[in-house]
Amino acid sequence: MIRYKFIGHSTVLAELEGTRFITDPIVSKRALVVRRKRPAGYIPEDLADIDFVLLSHAHWDHLDRPTLRKIARNSKARVICPRGHLSLLNDLGFRAVFEMDRDDVLSLDGFHFSLTPVNHRGKRWLERYRSSAGIFVSGPTHSFWFAGDTGYRNDFARGMQDSHPDVALIPIGAYEPREWFHMMHMDPSDALQAFIDVKATYMLPIHWGAFKLTREEIYEPPILLRSLAEQQTDVADRIWWLEPGEEHTLTNA
Numbered sequence: 001m002i003r004y005k006f007i008g009h010s011t012v013l014a015e016l017e018g019t020r021f022i023t024d025p026i027v028s029k030r031a032l033v034v035r036r037k038r039p040a041g042y043i044p045e046d047l048a049d050i051d052f053v054l055l056s057h058a059h060w061d062h063l064d065r066p067t068l069r070k071i072a073r074n075s076k077a078r079v080i081c082p083r084g085h086l087s088l089l090n091d092l093g094f095r096a097v098f099e100m101d102r103d104d105v106l107s108l109d110g111f112h113f114s115l116t117p118v119n120h121r122g123k124r125w126l127e128r129y130r131s132s133a134g135i136f137v138s139g140p141t142h143s144f145w146f147a148g149d150t151g152y153r154n155d156f157a158r159g160m161q162d163s164h165p166d167v168a169l170i171p172i173g174a175y176e177p178r179e180w181f182h183m184m185h186m187d188p189s190d191a192l193q194a195f196i197d198v199k200a201t202y203m204l205p206i207h208w209g210a211f212k213l214t215r216e217e218i219y220e221p222p223i224l225l226r227s228l229a230e231q232q233t234d235v236a237d238r239i240w241w242l243e244p245g246e247e248h249t250l251t252n253a
Contacts, residue, residue, distance in 0.1 A: 004247060005041075006243070007025075007041050008040045010024040010148070010169075010207045011024055011026055011206075012169055012206060014144060016111075016142050031061035037209075037210060037212055037218050040210070047071050053079045055082075056133060057120060057149060058088060058130045068092050068094075069092050076095045084122065085130065100115050101115075112139075116136055116159040118147070118151075119151035134156065136159055142167075149207060152190035168204070170186070170191045170205060172221040181214060187224075192232075192235070205240075209243075
């Protein structure tokens with residue numbers, strides 16, 4: 001069985017034939033000083049028995065140490081992330097942390113991990129540098145792309161091991177005003193184009209509905225995305241319109 005559960009913001013629990021992945025996990029009520037507008041859609045068991053934590057970058061709404069500590073306490077999870085995050089993770093109790101460079105391919109438990117390019121700053125404080133990346137996961141029968149947090153690029157497929165994702169987890173929120181955020185965050189139009197670019201079978205929209213980070217309302221991104229998708233043939237039916245706490249199961253992936 002292949003199952004995806006949208007917990008909220010950029011946090012997705014993906015279960016692939018018994019192997020459990022979680023992306024940029026945050027279930028806390030705050031991301032630093034920004035209060036959560038909608039509760040995370042999860043139960044405690046969602047943070048237990050995790051095999052792999054996928055971290056895209058170090059911003060507080062993506063790398064949440066309290067949530068990560070819960071996961072480490074209740075599983076033997078390993079962390080996959082771009083280089084520059086070990087100092088934020090090494091005291092949390094994870095089994096292992098694998099920091100990757102752009103051209104690396106990491107193979108663990110029958111899955112292959114690689115990084116995809118993004119337009120996004122990854123540093124947390126006034127640091128000189130922390131890297132940011134999307135993560136492509138390819139398994140024996142299924143693959144998915146976690147785009148992380150990014151502005152639009154036309155080369156997202158670079159790093160996908162000459163393949164295409166079955167499911168693409170693509171951010172759609174935190175985009176207004178565009179003159180400020182177009183380089184850092186995709187809007188629904190950008191996200192739809194990214195979905196088409198990487199030739200994914202399905203799209204799960206993320207990075208919306210939890211924290212009000214920019215001017216648009218938190219409910220706006222999926223409404224705009226649906227309107228755009230319905231203007232194209234055979235696109236809207238391939239997007240999973242999940243609210244926090246909802247899931248989608250693939251039985252014949």
